[in-house]
Amino acid sequence: MQVSVIITCHNYARFLSRAIRSAINQTLDKKEYEIIIVDDASTDETPQVMKTYSGRIKPLTLKKNLGLAAARNEGIKSALGRFVVNLDADDYMDENLLFTESLFLNLNPSWDAVSCDYYLVDENEQHIGRISGAEKPIACGVMFRTDLLLGIGLYDVNFKMREEEDLRIRFEKNYKIRNIELPLYRYRKHENNMTSNKEGMEEYQKILKTKHEV
DSSP states (O other), rough: OOEEEEEEEOOOOOHHHHHHHHHHHSSSGGGGGEEEEEEOOOSHHHHHHHHTTTTBBBBEESSSOOHHHHHHHHHHHTOOEEEEEEEEEEEEOTTTTTHHEEEEEEEETTOOOEEEEEEOOOTTTEEEEEOOTTTTTOOSSSSSEEEHHHHHTTTOOSSSSSSSHHHHHHHHTTOEEEEEEEEEEEOOOOOOOOOOOHHHHHHHHHHHHHHOOO
16 A cells, blocks of 8 residues: 545535545556545534445544544554545645655655645636645645654644644654645635634644744
8 A cells, every 4th residue: 555645524525525536536556545534523414425435435433523633643543555645625636646746755765755736726626826835835735654654643633723834843853845846736715714714823823833932
């Protein structure tokens, strides 16, 4: 098993099918990757959407809402792949993402993780703009060596927001994340994006600074 794709979902049923289809339709050999869906105690139609893809996904259902960081940890701990990549339930991937990023990691043993550029898209999947994954990093579309993530202790569950920034700071203390200048990820902008919660983002920015003294 080369790659484990982790999709965490909490009440994003309306987007989830698109995310799953983008993972299923990858050019990487189907035997080389798995798709793990973590339902973080959704109260919408998420379980029904997951049943639609029965046999093509590895479902994990949490009995209570643990938050994004803890849900991602559960997915990673169940992963069989040498590499792991997060895909948000409201986003989707280019069909070549898994093949391209795993190729770079396999051919460059000194690379610890690899990210990519991404397109911002609206709710209708229209491109808004291309963003550099090196200049404006995000949590998803980054392929990590699974053992290195486990080695740093995965995500800090105390972070309900900015958990990816905390992880990246800890990861980059000992390892490097290289960026491929190909727009292989699609980041969907909509009114319910977690980053739209300015008050919460500011609160966890202060916690992040305190923890890392930055």
